[in-house]
Amino acid sequence: TFLPPPDARVSGSEPQGTYNPGELRGIIRVNQDKCVGCDTCRENCPADAMMGEIGVAHKIDLDKCIACGQCLINCPFGAIEQMSFVDEVMGKLNDPKVVVVGIPAPAVRVAIAEEFGAPPGTLTVKKLHSAMKKAGFKVYENNLAADQTILEEGGEIVGKIRYWVLGERSKELEEFGKHPFPHFTSCCPAWVRYAEINYAALLPHISGARSPMLMAGPSAKTWAALNIWKVDPVKVYTVGIMPCTAKIFEASRPEFHAAWKFLREKKIIPDNTPKFPDIDAVLTTRDLAEVFRRKGINPLEMPEEAEEKITEMYTGGATIFGNSGGVMEAALRYAYQVVSGKNPPSWDIYAVRGYTKYGVKEATITLPLKDGKTITVRTATVNGIKNHLDKVVKDVLSGQSPYDIIEVMNCPGGCINGGGQPVQPMGTSW
Ligand code: SF4
Incomplete structure (x- = not known):
């Protein structure tokens, strides 16, 4: 029932061995x-x-x-x-001394089925988990980490509202005074690099929250390794399974060694343990399909796994990260609950969600406060950097921006159209 292996155009991957940390080469x-x-x-x-x-x-x-x-x-x-890390990951999967942890991003579960002949958009969450486990991965859901991301980033937004909008001053809020509105999201590594290269003055506006993949990596190597799987953290090899080639770059950035630092500080591993990264390798959706093919696994034929471990649980707010507007919507849901003390009338905030052919989706959201007053938040969701971002940024830098929160995803429509996804015959520049 397998389709033939994809040709070079579909795979788009070539084994190239190791790379220099922090470099794009x-x-x-x-x-x-x-x-x-x-x-x-x-x-x-x-x-x-x-x-x-x-x-x-x-x-x-x-x-x-x-x-x-x-x-x-x-x-x-x-x-x-x-x-491509396919060869390296195959070697680790075949090594019984290594605990290989796969971290699947939301956009992967709606695209992997395409590589095996299912119609585009076929959702395969539990089949994907079953297939990953059969291949030898432990699963640490990237969505669980996306929920962590929203606690961090939503907390930043609420802190900024308290400092900049409500005028509160305290030691706890001092840091938010260094990070003015508009607030930019930070989940997309291509966008962050674009800002670093082209708009360094913008960096204080960008969230300090790590992307979900870079929260999942150290959490898997510390909390999950020690408390859930009960394995030696040094044996854990983390693999981001991403719709995105920029994640390969993000994983290689030299600042991401939090698990190594934490485990040494807590004396869980010896001081002389060689430095290891939070994420050891990244597979794109195409690469994961290649791993499955080499292992003789067709995810479409796998069972809908019933058992769900704690490292595989998450909210709907995490799943929507895969689409433009998802991070914004999840952050607004969180902010609404914290500033109002109650749940929003609907969890669906359609005004910020999804693709727009105009490139920037604008919305005005009212947040009630606990004292009965309200505040208004103006949002912009940038659906792809190309042709759409520069005006938004120039307005911010000249003090003319009408927005308070800006989500930027490099790829048109968000990660669902990422550079690591199955190749679409018509391209992505719609
Ligand atoms: Fe990667 Fe594109 Fe998603 Fe950015 S929008 S994180 S570049 S897939």
């Missing part, structure tokens, strides 16, 4: 033998990073590249490749 690259210089990648690159004349093989300007992979999934000639 090799995460996305143009195969000079395949590139015909059609320029489609330049049309889809949000960072103006593609170089080359029409008809001549293109190159990537690594000082501008944000590793989002939009060039890869839109290249009609399969000439753009992504660093």
